[in-house]
Amino acid sequence: MGRPFSRVNSGTRIGLARSFEEKGDEAMSIEKMISEHLDVGGDYSPALGLAVRHAMYCAAICNSCADACSAEDMDMRRCIRLCMDCADVCTATYRVAARRTDHNRQLIRTMLAACIEACEICEAECAKHDHAHCRRCAQMCRECARECREALVALNAQVHEEA
Amino acid sequence: MGRPFSRVNSGTRIGLARSFEEKGDEAMSIEKMISEHLDVGGDYSPALGLAVRHAMYCAAICNSCADACSAEDMDMRRCIRLCMDCADVCTATYRVAARRTDHNRQLIRTMLAACIEACEICEAECAKHDHAHCRRCAQMCRECARECREALVALNAQVHEEA
Amino acid sequence: MGRPFSRVNSGTRIGLARSFEEKGDEAMSIEKMISEHLDVGGDYSPALGLAVRHAMYCAAICNSCADACSAEDMDMRRCIRLCMDCADVCTATYRVAARRTDHNRQLIRTMLAACIEACEICEAECAKHDHAHCRRCAQMCRECARECREALVALNAQVHEEA
Amino acid sequence: MGRPFSRVNSGTRIGLARSFEEKGDEAMSIEKMISEHLDVGGDYSPALGLAVRHAMYCAAICNSCADACSAEDMDMRRCIRLCMDCADVCTATYRVAARRTDHNRQLIRTMLAACIEACEICEAECAKHDHAHCRRCAQMCRECARECREALVALNAQVHEEA
Numbered sequence: 001m002g003r004p005f006s007r008v009n010s011g012t013r014i015g016l017a018r019s020f021e022e023k024g025d026e027a028m029s030i031e032k033m034i035s036e037h038l039d040v041g042g043d044y045s046p047a048l049g050l051a052v053r054h055a056m057y058c059a060a061i062c063n064s065c066a067d068a069c070s071a072e073d074m075d076m077r078r079c080i081r082l083c084m085d086c087a088d089v090c091t092a093t094y095r096v097a098a099r100r101t102d103h104n105r106q107l108i109r110t111m112l113a114a115c116i117e118a119c120e121i122c123e124a125e126c127a128k129h130d131h132a133h134c135r136r137c138a139q140m141c142r143e144c145a146r147e148c149r150e151a152l153v154a155l156n157a158q159v160h161e162e163a
Numbered sequence: 164m165g166r167p168f169s170r171v172n173s174g175t176r177i178g179l180a181r182s183f184e185e186k187g188d189e190a191m192s193i194e195k196m197i198s199e200h201l202d203v204g205g206d207y208s209p210a211l212g213l214a215v216r217h218a219m220y221c222a223a224i225c226n227s228c229a230d231a232c233s234a235e236d237m238d239m240r241r242c243i244r245l246c247m248d249c250a251d252v253c254t255a256t257y258r259v260a261a262r263r264t265d266h267n268r269q270l271i272r273t274m275l276a277a278c279i280e281a282c283e284i285c286e287a288e289c290a291k292h293d294h295a296h297c298r299r300c301a302q303m304c305r306e307c308a309r310e311c312r313e314a315l316v317a318l319n320a321q322v323h324e325e326a
Numbered sequence: 327m328g329r330p331f332s333r334v335n336s337g338t339r340i341g342l343a344r345s346f347e348e349k350g351d352e353a354m355s356i357e358k359m360i361s362e363h364l365d366v367g368g369d370y371s372p373a374l375g376l377a378v379r380h381a382m383y384c385a386a387i388c389n390s391c392a393d394a395c396s397a398e399d400m401d402m403r404r405c406i407r408l409c410m411d412c413a414d415v416c417t418a419t420y421r422v423a424a425r426r427t428d429h430n431r432q433l434i435r436t437m438l439a440a441c442i443e444a445c446e447i448c449e450a451e452c453a454k455h456d457h458a459h460c461r462r463c464a465q466m467c468r469e470c471a472r473e474c475r476e477a478l479v480a481l482n483a484q485v486h487e488e489a
Numbered sequence: 490m491g492r493p494f495s496r497v498n499s500g501t502r503i504g505l506a507r508s509f510e511e512k513g514d515e516a517m518s519i520e521k522m523i524s525e526h527l528d529v530g531g532d533y534s535p536a537l538g539l540a541v542r543h544a545m546y547c548a549a550i551c552n553s554c555a556d557a558c559s560a561e562d563m564d565m566r567r568c569i570r571l572c573m574d575c576a577d578v579c580t581a582t583y584r585v586a587a588r589r590t591d592h593n594r595q596l597i598r599t600m601l602a603a604c605i606e607a608c609e610i611c612e613a614e615c616a617k618h619d620h621a622h623c624r625r626c627a628q629m630c631r632e633c634a635r636e637c638r639e640a641l642v643a644l645n646a647q648v649h650e651e652a
Binding site: 066067070071077080081084 | 392393396397403406407410
C-alpha cells in the first residue's frame with residue numbers, strides 16, 4: 001500500500017483508470033474506525049492503532065507465505081509451520097487490540113507481547129530464504145513486531161502516568 | 164487506507180519524519196505477495212487480489228464495529244450479530260482466496276459468493292444507524308461486496324475462456 | 327460429552343484419579359450452550375447444534391492434518407492447501423451457525439452449504455493418502471458434511487412449514 | 490473422543506433414536522489426531538493434547554456466550570467483549586499448540602500463558618452473572634485455564650529434564 005499519494009483532488013490522473021488508489025480506500029482506516037468508538041480515550045494511543053493495522057496485514061501475509069512455501073520444491077516445513085503460527089497469533093492480536101469497549105488492557109499487552117514473539121520467530125526463519133514471498137514476509141514480521149513494541153511502550157507509559 | 168496523512172505535527176515533514184508512509188507499508192501489498200507465488204497464473208486475476216485485500220479489511224472493520232455497537236446505549240444486538248458473522252465470513256474468504264497452491268477454484272467462488280451475501284446483509288443493517296462506525300462499516304461492506312463480485316466475474320470469464 | 331472412557335492403563339484409578347470424565351466435560355456441550363440462549367427456538371434444530379459441533383471439530387482436525395501433511399516426505403501440497411481451506415471455512419461456519427441472536431438464517435444456510443463443499447473437496451483428497459492423519463481427516467470431513475447436510479434439511483423444512 | 494460405542498447397527502437401542510452418541514464421534518479425537526503426526530514425541534505430552542481440546546471448546550463456548558449476552562436485556566457489554574477476546578485467544582492457542590511439525594515450543598508456552606490469562610479474565614466476569622450461558626462459560630474458562638496450566642507444567646518439566 002503505502003503510497004505517498006493523494007486521493008482527493010487526484011485531478012489529472014486521466015488514463016489511470018480503475019486503479020488501486022481509487023478503490024475502496026475511504027472506508028479502510030483501522031485507526032479512524034477505532035477513533036469512532038464511543039469509549040475511545042483512556043488507554044488508546046495512535047501507536048495501538050498502527051499495531052492493529054500491522055498485525056492485520058501480517059496475518060494476511062503470513063497466511064499467504066505459508067501457502068507459497070508449500071508450493072516450493074525445497075523443504076519448507078519449518079517455514080510453513082511458523083507462518084501459520086504467526087498468522088494465528090496476529091489475527092487474535094489485532095482482533096483483541098482493536099476492541100475498545102470496557103478496556104481489557106492486561107490482555108492487550110499480553111497479546112502484543114505474544115505477537116512480537118511470533119513475528120520474531122517467523123522473521124528469523126523467513127529471512128533464511130531467498131524466495132520473494134519469504135523476504136516480504138520477513139519484512140512484514142519485522143515491521144509488525146516494531147509497531148507492537150511501540151504500542152506496548154505507549155500502553156506502559158500510560159500506566160505509569162496514572163500511577 | 165487513503166492517507167494524505169500526517170500523524171504528529173508532521174509539519175514541514177522535511178526529512179520525512181517517521182510518518183505513516185514510511186512505516187511498514189512496503190511489505191503491505193497483498194497483491195504483490197500473491198504475485199510472488201510460484202503458482203501464480205492460471206485463474207489468478209488482479210480482481211481476486213483486490214477482493215482479498217477488501218475482505219481482509221472488512222473483517223477488521225466488522226470486528227471493530229461489533230465491539231463499538233456493544234458500547235452504544237441503544238439496542239444494537241442485530242448489528243453486533245451481523246458484524247460478527249460478516250467478520251467471520253470475510254476472514255475465511257480472504258484466507259482461502261489468497262492461496263495459490265493447487266488452485267481450489269470451486270471453493271474460492273463459493274466463498275466469494277458467501278462473502279457478498281454476508282456483506283450485503285451486514286451493510287443493510289449498519290446503514291440504518293447514524294453512528295460513525297456503522298456508516299464506515301456499511302461503506303466497507305459495500306466496497307467489499309463489489310470487489311468480490313468483480314473477482315467472481317473475472318473467475319467465471321476464465322472458466323468460459325477455457326471451455 | 328462425558329463418556330465411559332478409560333485413557334491408557336488407567337489401571338486402579340481408585341478414587342477416580344483425575345480422568346477424562348472428571349475433566350472439563352460438563353461444560354463442553356455446544357448443544358446445551360446453544361439451548362441456554364434467550365432466543366433459542368425459531369429456526370433452531372438439534373441438527374444445527376450437531377453441525378456446529380462437527381464443524382468445530384473438523385476445523386481442528388483439518389488444522390492438525392495440514393500440519394502433519396507438511397511433515398511428510400512425499401509431496402502433500404494439495405492436501406495441505408485443502409485442509410487449510412477446510413479449517414477456515416469450518417471455523418467461520420461453526421461460529422456463524424452457533425449464534426442465535428436475531429437469526430441470520432440466510433447466511434447460516436449459505437455457510438452450511440459452503441462447509442459441505444469444503445469438506446467434500448478436502449475429503450476427496452485426504453482419502454487418497456494412507457497416512458493415519460489423512461484417514462482420520464477424511465472421516466471427519468465426511469461426518470461434518472453429513473451433519474451440515476442434515477442441518478440444512480432441517481432448516482429448509484422449517485421454511486416450508488412457515489410458508 | 491473415542492468412546493466405545495457403535496454407530497451403525499446399534500441394534501436394539503430402541504427409543505434411543507438418533508442421539509449424540511451415535512454420531513460421528515470416531516474421528517473426533519484431537520489427542521489421537523496429534524498422536525498420528527510423524528513428529529510426535531519430543532515435547533509432546535498428553536497434557537498438551539487435553540489443553541488443545543479444551544481451548545477448542547472454550548473458543549466455541551465463548552463465541553456462543555458473547556452472542557447470548559448480546560441478547561440479554563441488561564448491560565452485558567463487558568461480558569461480550571471479554572468473551573470475544575477469550576474466543577480469539579483460545580482459537581489461536583489451540584491451532585498453534587496442535588501443530589507438531591518443527592516444534593515451536595517457545596510460542597506454544599507463550600500462548601498457553603496468554604490463554605490462561607484470557608480465560609481467567611473472562612471467567613471472573615461471567616461468574617458474576619446468573620445466566621445459564623454465563624455459568625457454563627465461566628466453568629469452561631476455568632477448566633480450560635486449568636488444562637493449559639498443566640500443559641505448561643509438563644512442557645517446563647521437559648525443558649528441565651533436557652537441561
